[in-house]
Every structure is written in C-alpha cells, then in structure tokens.
Amino acid sequence: MHVVATAGHVDHGKSALLRALTGMEPDRWAEERRRGMTLDLGFVWTRLPGAGDIAFVDVPGHERLVGNMLAGVGPVPAVLFVVAADQGWQPQSEEHLAVLDALGVRHGVLAVSRCDLADPDAARKEARTRIAESSLGDVECVAVSPVTGAGLDGLRAALVRLTDTLPPPDPAADVRLWVDRAFTVRGRGTVVTGTLAAGTVRVGDHVQLARDGRLLRVRGLESLKEARQEAGAVARVAVNVTGPGAGSLRRGDALLTPDRWLTTDLVDVRLRGDAAGDLPRELMLHAGSAAVPVTVRPLGDDSARLRLASALPLRVADTALLRDPGRHRVPAGLTVLDVRPPRLTRRGAAAARARELGSLPEVADGAAELRRRGLARRAELLAMGVRPPGDPVAGDWLADPDHWAALRDRLRETVEEHAVRNPLDPGMPLEAARQALGLPDRSLVEALAGAAPGLRQGDGRLYGSRARPTLPPAAQAAVDEVRADLARTPFRAPEAERLERLGLTPKLLAAADAAGALLRIGEGIVLLPGADAGAAAVLARLGQPFTASEARRALDTTRRVVIPLLEHLDRQGRTVRLDGALRRCAESPDTGDGRDAR
Ligand SMILES: Nc1nc2c(ncn2[C@@H]2O[C@H](COP(=O)(O)OP(=O)(O)O)[C@@H](O)[C@H]2O)c(=O)[nH]1
Ligand SMILES: [Mg+2]
Numbered sequence: 001m002h003v004v005a006t007a008g009h010v011d012h013g014k015s016a017l018l019r020a021l022t023g024m025e026p027d028r029w030a031e032e033r034r035r036g037m038t039l040d041l042g043f044v045w046t047r048l049p050g051a052g053d054i055a056f057v058d059v060p061g062h063e064r065l066v067g068n069m070l071a072g073v074g075p076v077p078a079v080l081f082v083v084a085a086d087q088g089w090q091p092q093s094e095e096h097l098a099v100l101d102a103l104g105v106r107h108g109v110l111a112v113s114r115c116d117l118a119d120p121d122a123a124r125k126e127a128r129t130r131i132a133e134s135s136l137g138d139v140e141c142v143a144v145s146p147v148t149g150a151g152l153d154g155l156r157a158a159l160v161r162l163t164d165t166l167p168p169p170d171p172a173a174d175v176r177l178w179v180d181r182a183f184t185v186r187g188r189g190t191v192v193t194g195t196l197a198a199g200t201v202r203v204g205d206h207v208q209l210a211r212d213g214r215l216l217r218v219r220g221l222e223s224l225k226e227a228r229q230e231a232g233a234v235a236r237v238a239v240n241v242t243g244p245g246a247g248s249l250r251r252g253d254a255l256l257t258p259d260r261w262l263t264t265d266l267v268d269v270r271l272r273g274d275a276a277g278d279l280p281r282e283l284m285l286h287a288g289s290a291a292v293p294v295t296v297r298p299l300g301d302d303s304a305r306l307r308l309a310s311a312l313p314l315r316v317a318d319t320a321l322l323r324d325p326g327r328h329r330v331p332a333g334l335t336v337l338d339v340r341p342p343r344l345t346r347r348g349a350a351a352a353r354a355r356e357l358g359s360l361p362e363v364a365d366g367a368a369e370l371r372r373r374g375l376a377r378r379a380e381l382l383a384m385g386v387r388p389p390g391d392p393v394a395g396d397w398l399a400d401p402d403h404w405a406a407l408r409d410r411l412r413e414t415v416e417e418h419a420v421r422n423p424l425d426p427g428m429p430l431e432a433a434r435q436a437l438g439l440p441d442r443s444l445v446e447a448l449a450g451a452a453p454g455l456r457q458g459d460g461r462l463y464g465s466r467a468r469p470t471l472p473p474a475a476q477a478a479v480d481e482v483r484a485d486l487a488r489t490p491f492r493a494p495e496a497e498r499l500e501r502l503g504l505t506p507k508l509l510a511a512a513d514a515a516g517a518l519l520r521i522g523e524g525i526v527l528l529p530g531a532d533a534g535a536a537a538v539l540a541r542l543g544q545p546f547t548a549s550e551a552r553r554a555l556d557t558t559r560r561v562v563i564p565l566l567e568h569l570d571r572q573g574r575t576v577r578l579d580g581a582l583r584r585c586a587e588s589p590d591t592g593d594g595r596d597a598r
Contacts, residue, residue: 001052001054001055001223001224001234001235001236002052002053002054002055002078002163002166002234003054003055003076003077003195003235003236004054004056004057004078004159004162004163005056005057005058005072005073005078005079005080006018006056006057006058006059006079006080006081006082007069007079007080007082007096007097007100007108008061008081008082008083008093008096009061009083009084009087009090009091009092009093009096010037010038010060010061010062010092011037011061011087012083012084012093012113012114013114013146014038014059014061014080015038015042015058016113016146016147017080017082017113017155018044018058019044019146020146020149021046021056021155021156022044022045022046022056024044024045024046025044026038026042026043026044026056026058027039027042027058028040028043037060037062038059038061038065039060039062039065039068040060040065040068041057041058041060041180042056042057043056043057043193043236044056044058045224048156048159048160048163049160050160051159051160051163051164052163053224054159055224055235055236056080057072057073057076057180057195058072059073059096061092062092063091063092063095066092066095066096066099066323066328067284067286067291067325069096069099070099070286070291070321070323071178071180071251071252071286071289071290071291072180072289073099073103073105074103074178074288074290074320075178075194075195075197075289076105076197077105077106077107077166077167077234078105078107078108078162079100079105079107079108079109080108080109080111080159081096081097081100081108081111081127081131081136081139082111083110083111083112083123083124083127084112084113084117084123085112085113085114085115085117085118085119085120085123085124085143086117086118086123087123088122088126088127089123089126089127089130091328093130095328095329095330097130097131097134097136098329098330099321099330100134100135101134101135101333102272102273102321102332102334103135103319103320103321103333104135104333104335105135106136106137107136107162107165107166108131108136108139108162109139109140109142109155109158109159110127110131110139110140110141110142111142111143111144111151111155112124112127112141112143112144113144113145113146114145114147115143115144115150115151116145116148116150117145124143128141140158140161140162142155169197169198169232169234170198170199170233171198171199171200171232171233172199173198173199173233174198174199174256174261175196175198175199175201175207175255176197176198176199176210176255176257176261176288177192177194177196177207177237177239177254177256178195178252178290179194179252179253179254179255180193180194180195180251180289181193181194181251182249182250182251182253184247188219188220188240189241189247190240190241190246190247190249191238191239191240191241192238192239192241192249192253192255193236193237193238193239194236194237194239194255194289195234195235195236195237196231196232196233196234196235197233197234198233199232199233199257200230200231200232200233201218201221201230201231201239202218202221202229203218203219203228203230204217204218205217205218206218206258207239207255207256207257207258208255208256208257208258208259208261209249209254209255210256210261210263210311210312211253211310211311212245213263214243214244214245215243215258216241216242216243216245216246216255217241217242217243218239218240218241219240219241220239220240221237221238221239221240222238223235223236225238241255251289252288252289252291252292254289254290254312254313256313259379260382260383261313261315261383262313262315262339262340262380262384263311263312263313263314264311264312264313264314264339264340265307265308265309265311265312266305266306266307266341267305267306267308267314267336267337267338267339267341268299268304268305268306268336268337268338268341268357269303269304269305269335270302270303270335270337270357270360270362271302271304271333271334272302272332272333272334272335273322273330273331273332273333276296276298276299276300276302276303276304277298277301278331279298279304279322279331279332280296280324281295281296282294282295282296283296283322283323283324283331284322284323284324284325285308285321286320286321286322286323287312287314287318287320290312292308292310292312293309294306294307294309294322295307296322297350299350299351299354299357300351300354300355300357302358303337303353303357303358304334305341305344305353314336314339315336315339315364315386316336316337316338316339316364316384316386317336317362317363317364317385318335318336318385319333319334319335320334320336321333321334322334336385337357337362338357338360339384339385340384341353356372364384364385364386365386366386366388366389367389367390367400369381369384369386370389370399370400371402373400374399374403375397375398375399375439375444376388376398377396377398378392378396378397378398381398393444393447393451394441394444394446394447397441397443397444397447399444404448404451407439407444407448408448408451411433411437411448411452411462412452412464414428414436414437415428415433415455415462415463416464416465418432418436419463419464419466423466423469423470423471423472423511424469424470424471424507424508424510424511425469425511425514426463426464426466426467426468426469426470427458427459427461427462427463427467428461428462428463429461430445430449430460430461433445433449433462445462468514468515468516469511469512470515471508471511471515471517474503475503475508475511475512476517478504479504479508479517479518481502482494482498482502482504482518482526483517483518483528486527486531487528489556490527490531490534491531491535491555491556491561491562491565492556493525493526493527493557493560493561494526499524499526506524509526512526516529517529519531519532521565521568522564522565525564525565532565532572532574535565535569536569536575536585538554539555539569539575539585542554544584545582545583546583546584547581547583548562548566548583551566551583566583570583574586
C-alpha cells in the first residue's frame with residue numbers, strides 16, 4: 001500500500017478529485033458536507049493497476065485549519081498537490097508548500113484542477129515554478145476536471161509512476177504510529193487511526209503510549225476497512241487498543257514498540273528557513289501528528305535548542321517544523337540532531353555547541369555520536385535513532401576508542417595514586433575506581449582493567465605496580481627486629497607486649513603479612529614466612545599420631561603458639577585432626593611446598 005496526502009488552497013478541488021479517483025467520500029462529517037468544505041482529515045482509497053492500493057489522506061485547505069492539515073501530512077512521504085486552474089497560486093498553496101518543504105517531502109504530483117473552468121497553463125506554470133524551489137523539486141503535472149472527467153486517467157498514470165519512486169519501507173523497523181484520529185466503537189472500545197510509516201503492527205502486540213509509557217494491547221487491527229492479523233508499513237491502519245487509560249488516546253499521541261524509544265522535551269536541531277536569531281521565542285513544533293508549544297533558544301545561525309511543553313518520542317534525523325500559528329507562517333523546518341543534548345552552563349558553551357552542531361551530519365553518524373558522548377549504551381543509541389558503531393566494550397556499553405584509551409590511562413594513574421596514598425593497603429576497590437573515573441557502571445572498570453597492561457584484579461580490587469603493601473620505615477625496622485628473633489627461634493612468636501613496644505599494630509602486622517615480610521597464623525601471632533612448612537617437616541618426623549604437647553616440645557615453643565599453629569596447619573591440610581587430642585601429618589602434603597616440607 002502507498003499513502004499520499006493532498007495539499008492546496010481551500011476550494012481548489014482536492015476533495016472533488018479524490019471523490020472522482022476513489023468513488024469514496026473524503027468529507028466524513030455532516031458539517032463538512034453541509035458547508036461543502038473539508039474541516040478535518042479524510043481517508044479514502046483506491047486500487048490502481050501497477051501500484052496496488054493507494055490510500056489518500058485528504059487535508060483541509062482553509063487557513064485556520066493548517067494544524068489539522070499538518071497532523072495528516074506529518075507521517076506521509078508523498079503528496080498530491082492541487083491548484084485550481086481558475087484561481088492559480090493562493091496563500092494556502094504557498095503555506096502548504098512551505099509545510100511540505102519544511103518537512104522535506106520529496107515526492108509529489110501536481111494536479112491543476114477545475115480545468116473545465118479556465119485554461120490551466122498559467123496556473124500550471126506558476127505552481128511548477130514555486131514547487132521546483134521546494135524539496136519536491138520538479139514534479140509531474142496533469143490538468144484535470146472531476147466534473148468532465150478530463151485528465152483523470154493521466155493523473156492515475158502519474159500516481160502509479162509516483163509510487164514507483166517512493167523509498168521502500170522497513171517492515172522490521174521500530175513502530176511509531178502517530179495517531180491522527182481516536183474514537184470509541186461500541187463493544188470494542190478505543191480505536192485509533194494513523195499512517196504506519198515503518199515497522200509492523202500485529203494483533204496481540206503490546207504497544208507503549210509515548211505520552212506516559214503505559215502499555216496497551218492491540219486487540220484488533222484494520223487496514224482499509226478490512227480486518228487484519230498484521231499490517232506492515234506503509235499502511236493506513238485502524239488499531240483497536242485495550243488497557244487502562246486507552247480511552248484517553250487522542251490526535252498527537254504516538255504508539256510505540258515498547259522500550260525502543262526515548263521521549264524528550266529538549267532537542268538540539270538544525271533549522272532550514274529563517275535564521276535562528278530571527279525566530280519568535282514561542283512557536284509550535286509539529287512532528288508526526290503532534291503539535292507542541294516550544295521555546296526557542298538560538299545557538300548558531302541555523303541551529304537552536306527547543307524546550308518542548310511536553311515530551312515527544314523523537315529520534316536523531318527526524319524532520320519536523322516550527323509554525324507561527326498567529327501569523328500563518330512556517331518560519332522553519334528542522335532536523336533533529338540531538339535528543340539528549342548536554343547542558344549549557346559555562347559561558348561560551350552555547351557558541352561552542354553551535355560549532356559542534358554545525359559539523360554534525362544530518363543522518364545520524366554512530367561513530368560521531370559516540371565521540372561526543374564518550375560512552376553510551378547500545379540500546380540508548382538505537383532509541384535515539386543512532387546506528388551503534390562497533391562492538392560493546394562491556395555488557396551493552398559502547399565506547400569511543402580514543403575516550404576508552406584515555407580512560408585506561410587514567411585508571412592506571414588512579415590505581416597507582418591510590419597505592420601511594422595507601423601504602424599499607426594498596427589494592428583499589430573497583431567501586432572506588434568507578435567513582436574516581438566517574439563511570440556509570442562497575443563492569444566498565446573491570447573491562448578497562450582487563451585491557452590495561454600492568455593492572456591486575458583480585459578480590460574486587462585493582463593492583464598496579466605496587467601490588468604489595470610497603471611499610472613506613474619505623475614499622476619496617478620493627479619488623480626486621482622481629483624477623484631477626486624468629487631467625488634464631490623460628491616458633492617463638494613475639495609476645496603481645498613486645499609487639500606493642502615495637503609499635504606493631506594489627507593493621508601493620510596485616511600489611512607485613514601481605515608484603516610477605518611476616519606470616520600471620522592467628523590473632524597477634526606472627527612467624528617468618530615459610531615457618532608453617534618448616535613446622536610440618538618437624539612434625540613429620542614425630543611418631544604418628546601426636547599430641548599438641550608433643551608438637552610443642554618438638555617445635556620448641558609455647559602453648560600460646562602451638563595451638564593456632566596446628567589449627568593453621570589443619571586448615572592448610574598439612575595436618576589432620578583425628579580427635580580431641582591427636583593429630584597426624586597428611587599422607588602426601590600436596591598443599592604444602594615440597595621443598596620446605598622435606
Ligand atoms: N467546475 C468544476 N468544479 C469543481 C472542480 N473540482 C472541484 N469543483 C468544485 O469546487 C468546489 C470546491 O471543491 P472541493 O473539492 O471541496 O475543494 P477542496 O477545498 O480543495 O477540497 C466544490 O464546489 C466543487 O464542486 C472541477 O474540476 N470543475
Ligand atoms: Mg476538501
């Protein structure tokens with residue numbers, strides 16, 4: 001199916017032409033028929049050989065109804081532009097063309113209507129000249145009269161050629177259905193209609209209401225008045241939705257594929273049309289079928305920041321337009337460049353931002369986007385409308401390569417600095433490193449550490465070149481004294497008073513243990529590293545099994561030391577406890593160090 005919207009001044013024959021092409025009545029309301037004037041959007045269709053179904057969105061031409069016109073045209077990629085031969089180019093011809101140009105509509109056909117009332121040449125010439133200057137460019141032109149039937153076959157042929165040029169839709173794309181009508185059907189509840197520009201809607205799907213994120217369910221689906229199980233873009237669809245609050249749906253709402261879109265009330269845009277500085281501060285933003293008041297903050301000549309009165313599901317590269325409803329002007333079309341723009345707080349930030357925006361391409365460039373953000377979640381880039389470049393560095397996270405390399409260097413410096421500041425406990429907890437680097441996720445720290453040569457992870461900590469604690473000189477001297485004692489009497493651990501006199505606190509003893517200068521076998525009991533293996537070798541020469549007293553005598557030590565030492569050996573598997581009194585050495589002390597145990 002193809003969808004084509006009409007455009008043109010009021011009374012130029014748009015509705016009459018659709019009536020003749022489709023045999024259907026585009027003016028749905030009694031009031032429209034009584035007044036002979038389109039007030040709101042109308043929907044009719046026909047089948048043309050070579051093009052299949054063509055659905056038309058008929059728009060009102062009156063100057064006071066351009067808002068309605070916009071709701072219909074917003075999501076539609078092609079237009080049937082109508083100019084009356086007997087009236088020529090008129091104000092809403094100009095305004096509608098400005099709308100199409102602002103939205104960047106590139107596909108259209110011109111019908112010079114009412115050609116039975118006047119020679120169409122003058123109107124055609126003027127219209128083609130005007131249209132050629134817009135995004136529509138050169139369009140085919142057909143003179144028609146629904147009254148005499150002249151030109152209708154020619155117009156049908158031109159429409160078939162037009163549909164041939166339309167870009168193929170993506171049926172797998174995320175759905176964003178802009179609601180152009182919402183009503184209640186007895187026994188079925190809420191039905192909304194819209195032009196599905198991309199993606200596929202299926203009965204049973206959940207859809208998310210952009211306005212508040214609530215989930216609704218697709219209970220039924222129609223396209224061109226026929227019930228369907230699914231409808232793929234491009235299509236006119238009528239969707240029967242159920243769920244709490246479905247009754248509040250209205251024009252301007254959007255139904256979305258759940259969790260694939262961001263809504264935003266702050267966007268940076270590139271403008272086409274009036275210079276940013278010349279724009280009124282308050283304008284209407286028209287995007288899809290939505291119309292939202294915005295405050296304009298000019299950044300550069302052709303860039304601005306818009307603050308939306310209510311959030312919309314916008315993506316980078318979306319087109320929309322700004323309108324000044326009071327003055328019947330479309331001062332600017334726009335392309336969305338950023339839906340999560342940075343705050344501008346520093347002096348000069350706005351000018352810098354304008355320069356940055358000036359260099360951005362209009363099609364979202366994933367690598368450039370990532371360069372600006374440094375880090376981004378893949379799903380968030382997709383939701384912003386940006387194709388994610390490359391592979392994630394951790395989980396769902398993508399990183400700009402330069403930024404990542406810089407982070408890696410900073411992580412290494414941070415870990416080294418931490419070790420200098422905490423010589424007794426040099427390992428930097430991952431969480432502290434995450435905070436120091438301002439990273440949003442612990443997994444990023446782990447990935448960085450994994451990629452940084454010279455960094456090691458263990459027990460949730462990061463170690464650099466100073467992996468072992470270094471003791472302050474006084475403590476080092478005290479440890480050396482203890483070591484000298486132990487070299488003489490290896491199992492006579494220093495008494496608590498001696499340790500205290502030497503200033504060796506539990507914290508310093510732990511550091512000496514981690515540094516490999518002492519071996520802590522229990523609270524306040526330190527020996528030389530390797531003393532455990534030495535003890536096991538001495539015990540292996542005893543008659544097996546042995547008692548704690550026999551061990552104490554063999555090791556020439558005290559009960560204060562031998563009990564924790566034996567328990568330490570039990571934990572290491574060098575000794576085995578048989579009952580309350582007896583132990584023996586393990587058969588093959590494979591947990592021990594063979595060399596020392598000999
Ligand atoms: N003679 C003549 N009248 C036409 C033709 N097309 C439309 N009209 C009349 O022009 C008036 C406006 O047409 P309408 O389709 O409502 O214009 P719209 O506002 O552009 O939709 C109506 O009275 C139509 O009957 C035509 O080709 N020839
Ligand atoms: Mg009409």
